Amino acid sequence: MERTRFWQGNEACADGAMAAGCKFFAGYPITPASEIAEQLAEKLPQVGGIAIQMEDELASLGAVIGASWAGAKAMTATSGPGFSLMQENIGYAFMTETPCVIVDVQRSGPSTGQATKCGQGDVMQARWGTHGDYMSIVLSPNSVQEMFDLTIKAFNLAEAYRTPVVLLADEIVAHMRERVVMPPPDEIEIVNRKKPKETQIAFFGSEEIPPMPSVGEGFNVPVTGSTHDERGYRYTADFLIHRELVERLVGKIRRNALKIVDVESHNIEQCDVGVVSYGCTSRAVYETVGLAKEKGIEIGFIRLRTIWPFPDNIIQKIAQNAKAIFVPEMNLRQIFYEVERAAHNCAPVFSINKIGGGEMITPDELMSEILRRV
């Protein structure tokens, strides 16, 4: 039977993790993400899982990676300052193809910034935060319901593509309370990593997404963040091995981008004005559609549920139909440039920014900017 709850976003995230089959959580206290750790500390041990508070965020993601290699679905949750510290292990998880989920509940940065206030300044960090060539899968919830749904989806994508997945929430969706519908457990789609056959020895190549053994199962798997061949053996001098490895790691996400991309769209074929938004900011867009209609302006919008990979083709579509595209964000232009790039000069792109104090962009502000430009 489906159940409804009146939940806080972070609580919904924790329950989404439970529903996805998460059995290990390691984290470090940080506003505005701590409730996720608190919830999982209570609930995970009840179902035979482990929740542990580590000494810092470096250790938190490290423990998550160890747990994932030991066979558990594993997650950590943090905010900007902690997300910065996790970048080295995000690169390691990408290079070693370790499925795991990293929740970043964004607050106002840079640095300690405004710890309790909402921001959307980690969007580019979620794409490019670690060094070297890599691809990120990043999801962006805009409601408490999606804190539940997209946490499950984050686990499924991590397991399916054998890669770290970031749930890029923000303080507003994480702390607000809304009604959430939990489907019955047997109706929730759960994806589990592909396991190797007993005789298999190639866990890092020979196919796009190789099967993943667990340590302790007798496979004698060598795992390394150095360049390695399909058996996991280190090769740091051979250019071909490096090229093949990193191109496969990037390619497995890039080639499947159309399958991974998930957007909510409205009226993008017949609109005067386009709006591209994500996270809490997108909630103002719904109301703006009505306000614009009263003025005789048809708004078409794209709301990014997956920020990365970026849905270039869908942005193209709205750029061909709209006279102008607006990108509201609680940062000083991050996704704006991506939209401008994807729009290919088919339509002018305007940025609407607001940072500080956790103040959201209001429908009126959006509307007046649209009227000013169109």
Place this chain on the structure above:
Amino acid sequence: MAEDFSVRRYLRDVSLPFCPGCGNVIVMSRFLKAIHELGHKDLNKFVFCSGIGCAAWIPSPHFKADSIHTPHGRSIPVATGVKLVRPESNVVVFGGDGDLLGIGLSHLIHAARRNQDIVVVLVNNMIYGMTGGQVAPTTPLGFRTTTTPYGSFERPLDAARLLAVAGACYVARWTTVHVEQLVEAMKRAITTDGFAFVEVVSQCPTAFGRRVGLKTSLDILRWFKQNSVLLQQAKEMNDEDLEGKIVVGEFVRRKLPSFSKTIYKVREVAKGAKKN
């Protein structure tokens, strides 16, 4: 009659990356001798974690076993995740002084504090060897390195004493000269139900010895032998006499509930508390 000991039984057919005279080979053989003497015919019950640095190459990828070669300094957190999910595995960390006492020191102390039931083998060569001989947290005062060309101006860290205080169940320190004591210490560490730490003071002729007037491996080993003081003797000596000495022996051997046992016990409480 037990089979003769051979390191080859436990090693992949991959050539070792160590310089001639490197202490890592001694550490590797002493560890595997301990494994042999404990009756393990293979390493299937072991998971190895190591960070970045020459010592991290001891298990990875050379041991025929699961090995996770982590980012610099993060071997212990990864080992923590592995151990908590698979408590039946023997989880062993190898690392150098830069890896475990420099960039990763906080993790080491916290693992000891939790009494995390893993074995940590520290190979202390008093230098950053892989990067070419920079000063380490263990470099003796006044010694020349590439980043302290006029001699080190920092006091070195005493890791064994630190971890004994932090809550470890087993702590021992020996040098690569003490080959028999090392095997015994490794065996005791592996069979400890709790956090076990073996520090091996080891020689790096390439990046350490040649800059401090100890040109060959043998010169460094001789220096170890002349400067080692047994813990029991050290207790009778004053600070001045102990300056520059390597205090060796067993620092701690005690029984405390291991972290895995404690956390699993709490989990049983949680299962009982589950509201339906």
